[in-house]
Amino acid sequence: xxxxxxxxxxxxxxxxxxxxxxxxxxxxxxxxxxxxxxxxxxxxxxxxxxxxxxxxxxxxxxxxxxxxxxxxxxxxxxxxxxxxxxxxxxxxxxxxxxxxxxxxxxxxxxxxxxxxxxxxxxxxxxxxxxxxxxxxxxxxxxxxxxxxxxxxxxxxxxxxxxxxxxxxxxxxxxxxxxxxxxxxxxxxxxxxxxxxxxxxxxxxxxxxxxxxxxxxxxxxxxxxxxxxxxxxxxxxxxxxxxxxxxxxxxxxxxxxxxxxxxxxxxxxxxxxxxxxxxxxxxxxxxxxxxxxxxxxxxxxxxxxxxxxxxxxxxxxxxxxxxxxxxxxxxxxxxxxxxxxxxxxxxxxxxxxxxxxxxxxxxxxxxxxxxxxxxxxxxxxxxxxxxxxxxxxxxxxxxxxxxxxxxxxxxxxxxxxxxxxxxxxxxxxxxxxxxxxxxxxxxxxxxxxxxxxxxxxxxxxxxxxxxxxxxxxxxxxxxxxxxxxxxxxxxxxxxxxxxxxx
Amino acid sequence: xxxxxxxxxxxxxxxxxxxxxxxxxxxxxxxxxxxxxxxxxxxxxxxxxxxxxxxxxxxxxxxxxxxxxxxxxxxxxxxxxxxxxxxxxxxxxxxxxxxxxxxxxxxxxxxxxxxxxxxxxxxxxxxxxxxxxxxxxxxxxxxxxxxxxxxxxxxxxxxxxxxxxxxxxxxxxxxxxxxxxxxxxxxxxxxxxxxxxxxxxxxxxxxxxxxxxxxxxxxxxxxxxxxxxxxxxxxxxxxxxxxxxxxxxxxxxxxxxxxxxxxxxxxxxxxxxxxxxxxxxxxxxxxxxxxxxxxxxxxxxxxxxxxxxxxxxxxxxxxxxxxxxxxxxxxxxxxxxxxxxxxxxxxxxxxxxxxxxxxxxxxxxxxxxxx
Numbered sequence: 001x002x003x004x005x006x007x008x009x010x011x012x013x014x015x016x017x018x019x020x021x022x023x024x025x026x027x028x029x030x031x032x033x034x035x036x037x038x039x040x041x042x043x044x045x046x047x048x049x050x051x052x053x054x055x056x057x058x059x060x061x062x063x064x065x066x067x068x069x070x071x072x073x074x075x076x077x078x079x080x081x082x083x084x085x086x087x088x089x090x091x092x093x094x095x096x097x098x099x100x101x102x103x104x105x106x107x108x109x110x111x112x113x114x115x116x117x118x119x120x121x122x123x124x125x126x127x128x129x130x131x132x133x134x135x136x137x138x139x140x141x142x143x144x145x146x147x148x149x150x151x152x153x154x155x156x157x158x159x160x161x162x163x164x165x166x167x168x169x170x171x172x173x174x175x176x177x178x179x180x181x182x183x184x185x186x187x188x189x190x191x192x193x194x195x196x197x198x199x200x201x202x203x204x205x206x207x208x209x210x211x212x213x214x215x216x217x218x219x220x221x222x223x224x225x226x227x228x229x230x231x232x233x234x235x236x237x238x239x240x241x242x243x244x245x246x247x248x249x250x251x252x253x254x255x256x257x258x259x260x261x262x263x264x265x266x267x268x269x270x271x272x273x274x275x276x277x278x279x280x281x282x283x284x285x286x287x288x289x290x291x292x293x294x295x296x297x298x299x300x301x302x303x304x305x306x307x308x309x310x311x312x313x314x315x316x317x318x319x320x321x322x323x324x325x326x327x328x329x330x331x332x333x334x335x336x337x338x339x340x341x342x343x344x345x346x347x348x349x350x351x352x353x354x355x356x357x358x359x360x361x362x363x364x365x366x367x368x369x370x371x372x373x374x375x376x377x378x379x380x381x382x383x384x385x386x387x388x389x390x391x392x393x394x395x396x397x398x399x400x401x402x403x404x405x406x407x408x409x410x411x412x413x414x415x416x417x418x419x420x421x422x423x424x425x426x427x428x429x430x431x432x433x434x435x436x437x438x439x440x441x442x443x444x445x446x447x448x449x450x451x452x453x454x455x456x457x458x459x460x461x462x463x464x465x466x467x468x469x470x471x472x473x474x475x476x477x478x479x480x481x482x483x484x485x486x487x488x489x490x491x492x493x494x495x496x497x498x499x500x501x
Numbered sequence: 502x503x504x505x506x507x508x509x510x511x512x513x514x515x516x517x518x519x520x521x522x523x524x525x526x527x528x529x530x531x532x533x534x535x536x537x538x539x540x541x542x543x544x545x546x547x548x549x550x551x552x553x554x555x556x557x558x559x560x561x562x563x564x565x566x567x568x569x570x571x572x573x574x575x576x577x578x579x580x581x582x583x584x585x586x587x588x589x590x591x592x593x594x595x596x597x598x599x600x601x602x603x604x605x606x607x608x609x610x611x612x613x614x615x616x617x618x619x620x621x622x623x624x625x626x627x628x629x630x631x632x633x634x635x636x637x638x639x640x641x642x643x644x645x646x647x648x649x650x651x652x653x654x655x656x657x658x659x660x661x662x663x664x665x666x667x668x669x670x671x672x673x674x675x676x677x678x679x680x681x682x683x684x685x686x687x688x689x690x691x692x693x694x695x696x697x698x699x700x701x702x703x704x705x706x707x708x709x710x711x712x713x714x715x716x717x718x719x720x721x722x723x724x725x726x727x728x729x730x731x732x733x734x735x736x737x738x739x740x741x742x743x744x745x746x747x748x749x750x751x752x753x754x755x756x757x758x759x760x761x762x763x764x765x766x767x768x769x770x771x772x773x774x775x776x777x778x779x780x781x782x783x784x785x786x787x788x789x790x791x792x793x794x795x796x797x798x799x800x801x802x803x804x805x806x807x808x809x810x811x812x813x814x815x816x817x818x819x820x821x822x823x824x825x826x827x828x829x830x831x832x833x834x835x836x837x838x839x840x841x842x843x844x845x846x847x848x849x850x851x852x853x854x855x856x857x858x859x860x861x862x863x864x865x866x867x868x869x870x871x872x
Contacts, residue, residue, distance in 0.1 A: 029844040358810065362612075362838040367809035419768055422761035425754070427768055452758045455529050 004363045006034055006210045010199065012184060012222060013215030014040025016161050017331025017348045019168035021213050023064045024352045026175040032361045037178040037207055039199065051161050051271045051278050052080060052258045052342040055099050055154040060349045066171065069496055074167040075159035076274040079139045079256050079486060081130040083341065086261040088394050088446060095124070095445030096131035096257070097341070100153030101437045103127050103472050106457075106465065112440050113424055113457035114465050121444045127469070128441075129153050129476045134257040138483035149479055156342070158258065158271045158278070180207065184216075187226035195325040196222065211360065212327045218314065220333040227327060229319045232335075237388055237409065238316035239287075240266050240338050244294050245280040245310050249303030256486040260340060263296055264288060265400040267340065270302070274490065277302055282338050287400040314338075316384070322376045323369040328355060335380055340390060341434070343383045350379050350432075382433035385413040386442070392417065393446035417448070424450035504530040504757065507689065507699035508669075509676070510706035511536040513547050514728040514745045516658045517556070518705045520665040521746065524559050525753040532669040535689060535697060537709040538676050547654040548574060548739040550819075551591035551647040556746045560664040564648070570660065571652030575625040577737045582792035587831050589790070590625035592647035594823040596858040599851070604826050605843040606851045608811045611830075612839050613848070619830040622855060627862045642861060649739070672697065679710070685722035699723075701757060704730045705745065719773040720766040725752065732777050736787050740780045743819055747776060779818040786828050804834055811836035 009025055011018050022038045061071060071077060082098030089095070102124060103111040115121060125131040130153040133139060143150035173179050182201035190197045198208035214222035223229050235241060250272055259270040266283030281297040294309055318335025322328060330351040337343060354375050358368045391404035392413070416427050416439075426439045484492070506522075508515050511534055519532050551574075557567070564573075576590035595603030607619055620626040624645040637643050674691040681687060689697040700723065704710055707729040718731045727748035729741045751772055755765045778799065785797045806812045807829045813822045 028841055032841045032844060357840050357842060359841050360838070361841055365809045367805050371806065371810060371812065415764075415767065415771075419764045422764050423755075423758055425765070425768065427771075452761055455756045455758050456527055456753075459527060459529070 004210065005032075006360050006363070008209040009034045009036050009211045009213065010207055010209035011036065011038040011213045011215055012199065013217060013331070013333070014038060014165065014169070014179075015215065015217060015331070016165050016168075016345060017217075017333075017351075018213075018215035019165045019172055020060070020064075020345075020348055021215060021330055021352050021355070022177045023066075023168045023172040023175065024060075024356060026172050026177050027064055028356060028359065032359060034211070034359075035178070036172075036176070037180060037209065038172070039180045039182055039184060039201070039207060041183045042181050043183070051273070052083075052158050052269070052339065053156040054342055054346045055156045056346055056349055057156055058154075060352070064168075064171075066168070069493060071159075071164075071167065072157075072490070073494055075157075075163040076276075077157045077159035078254050078272055078274060078490065080156040080158050080258060080342075081134040081139065081153070081256045083258045083260055084134065085390075085445060086259060087396070088260075088262040088267075088390065090395055095441070096128065096134060097438060097441040097445065098125075098128045098130035098134060098153070098257075099155055100128055100130040102440065103469075106468065107460050109454050109457055110426070110436060110440075111469075112426075112444070113453040114460070114469065116424055116444075116450060117453050117457055118462065118466055118469065120469065121449050122447075124441065124444045126473050127476070128437075129479060130155070132476050133480045133483055134255070136480055136483075137253055137255060137486050138480055139256040139486040139489045140483045149475055155256075158273055160273055160275075160278075180205075184221060187222055189226070193325070196226075196327050210326065211364070213355070214327055214329040214333045215331050217332045218336070220319065220329060222327050223319055223322075223324060223329040223333060227324050229321050229324055229329075231315070232317045232320050233315055234317040234337075234384060235315050237384065237407075238338060238391075239284040239403075240282050240316070241314060242285050242290065242293070243280050243282045243312045243314070243338075244290075244297050245278070245312065246297065246301070246308075247276045247278055247306045248301040249306060250275075250277040251302065252487065254486050254490065258342065261300070262394060262396060264396075264398045266293075268297060268300060269339070276306055282340070284400055287398075287403075318377070318380045321369075321373055322351070323372045326364055328372065330355070334376065337380065337383050337387060340387050341383065343387075347376075347379060347383070351376060378430060379433065381410075382430035385410055385416075385429075386434050386438070388413055389417070389439075389442055390446070393443070393448055395447065417443075420450055421448055422451055424453040503528075504701060505699040506530045506532050506701045506703060507686075507697060508532060508534045508703045508705055509537065509689075509710055510534070510704070510730075511671075512705075512707050512709075513654055513658055513661075514707050514730075514741065515703075515705035516661040517742070518703060518727060518745050518749055519669050520560055520661040521556055521749045522752065523666040523669065525749060526756070529756060530701075533697065533699065534669055534671050535691070536675040537706050538692070544654055546571065546651050547657060548737070548742070549650040549652065549657075550739050550743040551649040552743065553649060553746070556749075560661070562660060562664055566660065567650050567652060570656040571650050574649035574651050575628045575646070576623075577787065578629060579737060579791055581790065587790050588620050588626050588629060589787075589824065589827050589831060590620055590623040590629060591649060591824070592623060592625035593645045593821070594619060594826065595622045596854055597641050597644050599854065601843055601846045602822075604813060604822055605840050606846065606848075606855070607826065608836050609839040609843050609848060610852065610855075612811065612836055619827055621859055622862070623827070624862055624865070627865045631865060637865070639861065642865070676710070683722070685724035701725070703727060706730055707741075708733060718777070719770040721770075722766075723762075725769075731773070732780065734780060734784045736784050738784065738787060740784060740819065744776065744780065748773075775816070776818065779816060783820055786825075790828065790831055804829065804832065807836055808834050809837055811839040 011022050018038055022036055025036050082096050084094055084096055086094040106114050142153050145151055182203055184199050185202045186200040188198045196212045198206050200206050212222055254272045261268045265287035269280045271278035281293050283293045314336050316337055322334050331348050354372050358372055360368055388409050394401055419425050419427050420443050426436050508519050519534055578588050581587050624642050674693045676689055677692045678690045686702045702724045704726040705728055718726055728745040734740045755769050782799045785795045785800045788795045803814050813825050817825050
């Protein structure tokens with residue numbers, strides 16, 4: 001295999017990960033564009049929890065040639081300005097982690113130093129344009145003018161994952177991807193090379209390939225099951241191991257944000273779409289039984305359930321290697337982190353982007369595999385730390401939360417928390433993951449007010465800074481008031497003609 | 502709260518640190534420079550890195566002023582053991598208005614058999630061959646240029662002293678003895694018996710002050726070591742000057758406050774360790790180019806990444822990706838693959854664009870002065 005060009009790529013799994021991978025690879029320009037086959041079992045449904053996203057999804061869609069209007073129409077998508085966290089600090093309290101900053105630097109320092117210094121840490125949301133727009137239920141895309149306040153934020157989407165997979169399937173098949181419906185019965189190995197030769201389907205067909213992408217979900221049919229790659233288990237840090245998911249009827253108003261509400265042993269999500277609301281309850285089974293968890297979810301729905309609740313079981317962590325021989329795992333087959341910050345599809349995007357960049361055009365070699373593994377390992381670790389941060393600083397009193405506050409955490413995260421607590425400095429360990437405004441939103445939102453701020457911040461006249469911040473809030477409010485409601489924006493967008501192919 | 506900061510040293514590094522920090526700290530600290538006991542042994546000239554202009558903008562030192570005390574430096578040049586001249590230019594490679602990154606296009610071209618050295622597309626490389634005083638009028642060519650300097654060390658120190666934001670205290674007497682304690686330095690006894698105390702001590706002595714027992718590179722207790730004192734790197738590239746400038750920026754960001762010294766110091770050391778690793782690897786690359794048999798896992802990994810994957814270092818600091826490309830190309834390493842994303846751009850169009858750029862560079866005949 002090493003030294004041979006990759007001509008045939010076989011993707012196992014037809015959910016979001018599989019079709020995103022297929023479409024992306026089909027967009028690879030010649031001369032290195034491979035032939036692509038995707039094998040999809042007729043039995044296995046899409047998991048469907050990955051319905052909220054990060055702004056990076058827009059780059060993926062654009063790069064993969066997915067038109068936004070068509071996408072919004074086909075997937076019943078809505079727009080997402082961030083996540084509202086309810087009851088994490090205490091019952092009745094909420095704050096936003098929105099997609100944008102909290103204002104420009106002030107006297108050469110991040111604005112948080114002044115916001116904290118003036119005792120406004122609890123009002124951080126008021127300095128965030130997307131947070132204020134989200135609270136009011138308004139939405140419009142950011143301005144292209146860098147000088148405008150309206151350019152200081154971004155947005156993502158909520159969408160029906162199975163409809164997204166379907167939309168991508170149509171585009172991918174239209175771009176030449178071969179779609180095979182079948183069940184993989186045997187994974188055929190070349191024992192001497194340690195690589196996969198082909199897949200035997202239950203209908204007798206055999207599909208050979210040069211490179212195999214495992215998008216088979218939690219089963220990890222190729223990488224985990226057949227190649228035996230071990231799992232790096234993080235359940236000691238993130239003990240939530242189950243989720244219930246159920247859609248319910250929505251209302252006329254559509255919120256432009258995801259809501260995460262803390263509960264006794266986990267948290268519930270609320271993801272508004274055009275046609276329904278997606279709901280779920282992530283919990284640790286060691287602290288809450290399944291029936292009670294389901295009951296808590298159903299009791300808190302906005303409307304009538306539209307389907308039977310589904311239960312998912314999972315472990316936080318990832319495969320110790322993501323790329324072995326000629327097999328790469330993308331999506332749930334590679335690992336899982338609870339979707340507290342909507343990172344599931346983001347991890348798929350990153351895997352795909354890396355696969356294209358590192359595509360073995362001159363044959364597979366260890367350097368490519370090492371590079372891929374290094375990036376994805378770091379990506380998982382960064383997100384893991386950011387998720388643990390939420391639990392670490394949560395203030396609820398139930399036994400689950402006390403355990404989460406008291407248990408050891410990764411030393412890197414401990415150092416970051418301590419640095420902020422003492423000095424208001426935010427240390428970003430991974431430039432490719434969550435940036436300073438995101439860390440500030442969670443740290444301050446959960447009530448960690450630093451003991452001190454930057455000494456140079458203290459030298460600015462307080463009255464002038466207070467006036468400056470007040471002007472900022474006023475400008476934000478004016479900008480938000482001028483935005484249409486989220487529902488109105490969607491209706492107007494869907495009334496636009498789609499661009500010609 | 503005003504801090505008393507004592508800077509140990511009176512060479513270029515100490516003076517540069519003091520001048521730059523005096524601007525950035527905006528009255529937070531009083532600065533005192535104190536000379537080491539031993540007599541200075543300054544070289545006649547000092548080399549400054551290509552990104553020194555960022556510091557000079559803060560210090561309001563303009564290029565014409567620098568031109569009066571030295572000459573611009575457009576890159577590094579030396580001879581390999583084979584006799585082949587090695588040129589590693591500063592500045593960017595390739596034309597500025599390209600779709601996509603020049604490095605990605607170049608690597609594709611190399612995989613496809615391009616044989617020209619990548620420095621053929623560097624304005625700096627051309628200037629290294631022909632520099633003398635005549636204006637460079639073409640704005641695109643001008644934009645691609647980055648300059649370091651080779652300047653008279655004494656005159657540069659004087660310039661730095663003049664550009665500081667306000668005077669620093671400079672006791673006439675040198676250090677006689679340093680009294681150390683568990684937190685670092687307790688006090689400094691000067692040659693006339695007077696005692697100097699500070700809240701924070703910066704060892705910018707370029708290695709002329711002996712490190713105390715248990716001292717740690719970076720920041721430990723009340724003592725920071727910067728520049729050569731933190732990491733000695735000999736060679737043609739002035740890494741220690743670059744390290745001194747970044748130490749100022751780092752200290753400004755992590756300025757001491759109340760009881761937070763230990764966590765700030767830990768963060769400082771973490772960032773410094775990353776920088777030092779990068780500088781060491783870059784210095785090792787230059788030594789390899791000079792023919793030294795250097796053992797370096799990190800450098801081997803960089804070369805393997807380029808050869809087997811067509812990738813440049815993930816974290817190229819202290820250099821730019823283009824400078825790494827020039828080094829790897831000078832090592833005659835041919836990549837076996839390239840990032841397929843570049844295939845979204847037409848290879849023939851790139852080739853034509855690159856050749857037009859090369860022709861513009863070749864047209865830089867003899868005497869050129871950077872205005």
